[in-house]
Amino acid sequence: MARPSNFPPPFSSSDYVAEPTDPAEERIEVGVLIVGGGPAGLACAIRLGQLLEEHPDVAERLGEVAVAVLEKGKQPGSHLVSGAVVDPRALRRLFGNRLRMDELPTFGPVTGESVYVLTRRAALSIPPPPPMRNHGNWIFSLSQLGRFLAERAEEGGAMILPETAAQKLLVSHGRVVGARTGDKGRGREGGELGNFEAGSDVVAKVTVLAEGTQGHLTGVALDRFSLHGENPQVWELAVKEVWKVEKPLDRVIHTMGWPLRTGKRYREFGGSFIYPMGKDMVTIGLVVGLDYRDASLSVHDLLQELKTHPKIRRILAGGERVEWGAKTIPSGGFHSLPQRLHAPGLLLCGDGVGMVNVPRLKGIHYAIESGRLAAEAAFRALQRGETPATALSSYDDAVRDSFIWRELHEVRNMRQVFGRGFFVGGALASAMTVSKGRVELGKMRAEPDADQPLLVTDRDASYPAPDGKLTFDKLSSVFASGNKTRDDQPNHIKIERRVPREVARLWEHMCPAQVYEIGAEDGDGTVLLEVAASNCVQCGAITAKGGRLTPPEGGSGPEYTLT
Ligand SMILES: Cc1cc2nc3c(=O)[nH]c(=O)nc-3n(C[C@H](O)[C@H](O)[C@H](O)COP(=O)(O)OP(=O)(O)OC[C@H]3O[C@@H](n4cnc5c(N)ncnc54)[C@H](O)[C@@H]3O)c2cc1C
Ligand code: SF4
Numbered sequence: 381m382a383r384p385s386n387f388p389p390p391f392s393s394s395d396y397v398a399e400p401t402d403p404a405e406e407r408i409e410v411g412v413l414i415v416g417g418g419p420a421g422l423a424c425a426i427r428l429g430q431l432l433e434e435h436p437d438v439a440e441r442l443g444e445v446a447v448a449v450l451e452k453g454k455q456p457g458s459h460l461v462s463g464a465v466v467d468p469r470a471l472r473r474l475f476g477n478r479l480r481m482d483e484l485p486t487f488g489p490v491t492g493e494s495v496y497v498l499t500r501r502a503a504l505s506i507p508p509p510p511p512m513r514n515h516g517n518w519i520f521s522l523s524q525l526g527r528f529l530a531e532r533a534e535e536g537g538a539m540i541l542p543e544t545a546a547q548k549l550l551v552s553h554g555r556v557v558g559a560r561t562g563d564k565g566r567g568r569e570g571g572e573l574g575n576f577e578a579g580s581d582v583v584a585k586v587t588v589l590a591e592g593t594q595g596h597l598t599g600v601a602l603d604r605f606s607l608h609g610e611n612p613q614v615w616e617l618a619v620k621e622v623w624k625v626e627k628p629l630d631r632v633i634h635t636m637g638w639p640l641r642t643g644k645r646y647r648e649f650g651g652s653f654i655y656p657m658g659k660d661m662v663t664i665g666l667v668v669g670l671d672y673r674d675a676s677l678s679v680h681d682l683l684q685e686l687k688t689h690p691k692i693r694r695i696l697a698g699g700e701r702v703e704w705g706a707k708t709i710p711s712g713g714f715h716s717l718p719q720r721l722h723a724p725g726l727l728l729c730g731d732g733v734g735m736v737n738v739p740r741l742k743g744i745h746y747a748i749e750s751g752r753l754a755a756e757a758a759f760r761a762l763q764r765g766e767t768p769a770t771a772l773s774s775y776d777d778a779v780r781d782s783f784i785w786r787e788l789h790e791v792r793n794m795r796q797v798f799g800r801g802f803f804v805g806g807a808l809a810s811a812m813t814v815s816k817g818r819v820e821l822g823k824m825r826a827e828p829d830a831d832q833p834l835l836v837t838d839r840d841a842s843y844p845a846p847d848g849k850l851t852f853d854k855l856s857s858v859f860a861s862g863n864k865t866r867d868d869q870p871n872h873i874k875i876e877r878r879v880p881r882e883v884a885r886l887w888e889h890m891c892p893a894q895v896y897e898i899g900a901e902d903g904d905g906t907v908l909l910e911v912a913a914s915n916c917v918q919c920g921a922i923t924a925k926g927g928r929l930t931p932p933e934g935g936s937g938p939e940y941t942l943t
Contacts, residue, residue, distance in 0.1 A: 382880045382882045382883050383832065384830040384834070384886060384887075384927075385830035385831045387876040387883055388876065389874040389875050389926070389928040390874055390876070393599060394603075394604075396547065396596070396597070396600045397548065397600060397604050398548045398550060398560060399551070399552050400550050400552065400557065400581040401581065402580060407580070407581045407582070408448075408580050408581065408582045410443070410445040410446070410447070410448040410582060410583070411585055412424075412428055412447050412448075412584055412585065412587075412588060412755075412758050412762070413448055413559060413583075413586070413587045414447065414448065414450070414538075414587075415449075415559055415587065415588070415590060415591055415595075416449075416450070416591040416592055416595070417450075417451030417456040417526065417530055417542070418590060418591075418592045418731075419522070419525070419526070419529065419748045420729040420730030420731070420732075420747035420748065420750055421588065421591075421730075421751060422530055422533050423470070423474050423747070423751030423755070424588050424751035424755045425449050425533035425536070425538040426474060426532050426536055426538075426752075426755075428446070428536070428538070428755040428759060429533060429535070429536020429537050429538055430536060431756070431759045432447070432759075433536065433537075441765075442585070442762065445539050446537060447536075447538040448540075448541060448582065448584075449530075449539070450546050450559065451530075451542045452543070452544065452545040452546075452931050452935075453542060453543075453935075453937065453938075454935050454939050455527065455542045456526045456529070456530035456542065457527040457530070458542075458862075458939045458940055459918065459938060460523045460940060460943065461523070461618070461620065461705040461943040462520075462522035462744060462943070463522075463655055463665065464519070464521065464655075464744060465490060465517045465518070465519055465632055465653075465655060466518050466519070466520050466744045467517050467740075468517065468518050469745055469783065470752065473749065474748055474752050479532075484520070484525065484528060485520070486518050486519060486520050486525075487518075487658045489519070492630055492631030493514050493515075493631050493633070494631055494632075494633050496636070498638040498639075498689060499637065499638050500638055500689075501690065503689070508634075511740045512739075512740075514632055519655055519656065521657060521942050522744065523940045523941055523942060523943050524942070542935070543935030544561050544934045545562040545931035545934040546560070546561060546582075546596075546597055547559075547562040547579060548560040548600075549604065550581060554769075555769070556587045556601070556723060558582045558584045558587055559587060560579050560582070561580050561582060562579050562934055563576070563577065563933075564576070564577045564579075564933050564934060565933075566869060567869075568869070568870060568871075570870050586727065586758040587726050587727070588727045588751075588755075588758065589601060589726065589727070589728050589732055590754075592731040592732055592747075593709060593710055593731045593920050594615070594708055594920030594923045594924070596930055596931050598728060598732035598733065601723065601726060602718055605723040607719050608719070609712070609716045609718050609734075610716075611712055612827070613712045613716045613828075614670065614710075614711055614826055614924070615711055615920070615921070616670060616711045616738070617667070617668055617670055617706065617707075617708050617919065617924075618666065618667040618668075618679070619679045619892050620653075620665030620666075620683075620706070620943060621664055621665070621683070621704050621857075622657065622661060622662075622701070622942045623662050623663070623701050623702065624661055624700045624702050625660060625662050625695065626698040626699060628658075629654065629655075629695060631656070632653070632654070633654040633655075634651055634654075635654075637651075638686075638689070640682070645673070645835070646673060646835075647672050647673050647832065648669070648677070649669035649671070649672075650666065650667045650669055651667060652667070652683075652686055653667070653741065654692070657942070661702070662695060662696070663942075664686075664692070664696070665683070666679055666682055667709065667741065668682065669829075670708070670829040670890075671827070671829045671832050672832070674834075674836070674839050675834045675835070675883075675885040676837055676838065676840040676885065676889055677889060678843065678890065678892075679706075679892060680706070680857065681844075682843075684843060684844050684846065684850075684851040685842070685843055685844055687851060688850065688851065696850065702860075703860055703861070703862075704857040704858075704860040705938060707919050708920040708921050708924060709736055709738070709741075709743070710733075710735075710736050710743075711736060713734070713736075713737075713792055713794060714788040714789050715792060715793075715826070716826065717734055721750075721775055721779055722757075722775050722776055725772075726772070727754040727758060727775050729747065729750040730743070730747035730751065731747060735784055735788070737787055740791075749782060749783070750779060753779055753782065754775055756775075756778065757775035757778060758772065758775075761774075829924040829925055830925050834882045836882055836885065840889065854891075854892060854893060854894040857892070858893045858894065861893075861917050861938035861939075861940060862939030862940065863914075863917055863938045865914040865915075865916065865937055866914065866933065867914045869914070869932060872913060872916070872930045872931065872932035873895065873911060873913050873916060874928040874929075875909065875927035875928070876926075877909045877911070878906050878907070878908055878909075880905060880906055881906070881907050884896070884898045884907045887909065890921055890925060892917070892921075893915040894912065894915055895912050895922075896909050896912075897909070897912070898910075916932070918931075918937045918938070
């Protein structure tokens with residue numbers, strides 16, 4: 381049976397580690413460089429702003445630009461996709477008495493919740509299991525929250541550089557000294573076009589990688605400094621839509637079961653979320669573990685199928701889809717965390733290192749908390765004027781003392797148990813939850829998603845035909861993401877293009893943005909894969925399943941506003 385990992389991409393992380401090359405006077409010098417304008421990176425920038433305001437002497441020493449944030453999206457929020465029901469603890473700690481929760485761009489607190497186990501036609505209501513209880517949490521659009529946090533970071537003095545992708549990790553004498561941004565204006569084959577602009581070396585005393593899921597430089601840094609955790613990281617793929625609806629939804633809904641199959645051999649783990657966004661919008665998404673085996677599985681099409689369920693059709697009746705998005709979620713949990721969260725000159729936060737509580741479907745509060753703790757560790761080192769290799773180790777101590785560590789430890793094997801099938805997995809997960817993680821299952825082995833041997837079924841035969849009202853094809857969905865990637869830029873997706881048909885079929889069905897198409901068959905049973913890279917919405921699934929996503933030209937990709 382074919383495994384995608386047998387066909388590795390033409391990618392070497394050492395190609396993305398470099399010494400600074402710009403002449404010293406042309407380098408952009410900043411105090412702290414943050415890569416990624418998501419909740420982790422922006423929380424880090426906001427906290428640094430607060431600390432530097434209290435200590436102008438340190439700010440003075442850091443020079444003209446004390447804090448800079450590189451964001452590859454058109455603007456902060458453009459590449460943010462989430463649910464999002466947010467545990468407010470970290471936001472409250474970040475803002476203290478500076479801002480109340482209701483002063484943030486929120487759709488308000490959760491007012492009720494339901495959990496259903498679905499079959500094709502029926503929905504069995506069950507009491508929400510502990511991880512799905514959301515009393516006290518608040519509903520947001522992460523894309524909107526990202527824009528708001530970016531404004532707060534700028535008010536605090538941070539320089540936000542949108543449309544700027546960090547391409548290479550700058551390392552000098554074993555120490556991270558910043559990042560090199562990507563070139564702009566290159567043609568398909570890499571040649572310089574009329575509007576060519578070379579990337580720049582942005583050098584910093586401390587670099588914080590807050591790139592989120594499948595972080596490009598985070599992966600490079602984990603390799604370069606041998607930081608990988610005990611277990612490999614694994615991911616889920618989530619596809620979601622935002623709908624304008626006629627009737628308000630009065631609660632958050634989670635579903636399990638259909639359209640996923642419960643049989644162990646399929647390894648289909650996941651569920652859906654349906655959250656209200658004020659009185660006239662709802663968001664609906666489906667999350668599926670990328671350790672699934674069926675090459676015909678398409679999360680996008682399963683979401684379309686889910687919407688045809690009578691229970692869900694009623695929620696969307698008379699409504700209109702206004703946005704669509706897709707993104708992966710790291711789900712390896714505690715045992716997949718890196719061995720250390722720092723290296724000389726470097727700190728690692730948020731989804732990039734897998735800080736997500738998968739049974740709760742929550743990572744935003746960990747991203748914000750880790751960003752805040754990274755800011756404090758960076759500040760302590762800068763205040764003392766330290767740059768030695770161990771100066772940033774207090775960040776690891778702070779994370780180990782935080783609720784992030786405690787809670788991830790409690791649910792440490794939660795994701796792996798579902799590899800034993802839905803029912804056994806569900807029973808073990810309940811035992812762990814009820815005992816708050818005291819049921820000891822030992823460290824459960826995890827295999828990389830790309831190592832799963834493939835099987836091929838006719839699963840795709842039951843996907844509903846797109847009607848443009850309730851159900852949609854992939855290309856119109858890419859359009860609904862606002863994707864504006866230039867067609868003639870170099871291909872940013874690294875994959876082996878000649879592969880067995882099953883592997884090509886896996887990638888073709890998996891990609892929610894219709895990037896891959898099976899082309900000519902060779903006599904030896906392999907096929908050539910055609911790649912339409914400009915459709916890519918940078919969800920990251922291809923990295924989990926055997927290829928490698930690298931950041932395209934800054935400003936490319938989706939322009940999410942509500943996801
Ligand atoms: C569909 C879905 C539903 C979810 N639901 C919930 C929920 O309800 N509640 C919850 O708490 N969590 C939820 N999560 C998880 C949550 O969204 C993440 O844990 C959280 O967004 C992580 O924040 P982050 O800052 O680490 O990364 P991200 O939010 O991914 O932000 C990273 C940012 O860095 C930028 N970036 C990345 N690489 C580079 C680079 N090289 N150069 C420049 N910029 C770069 C990206 O463009 C992005 O803006 C959900 C996730 C998904 C996908
Ligand atoms: S090509 Fe882009 S959109 Fe498609 S799976 Fe890969 S990262 Fe996701």
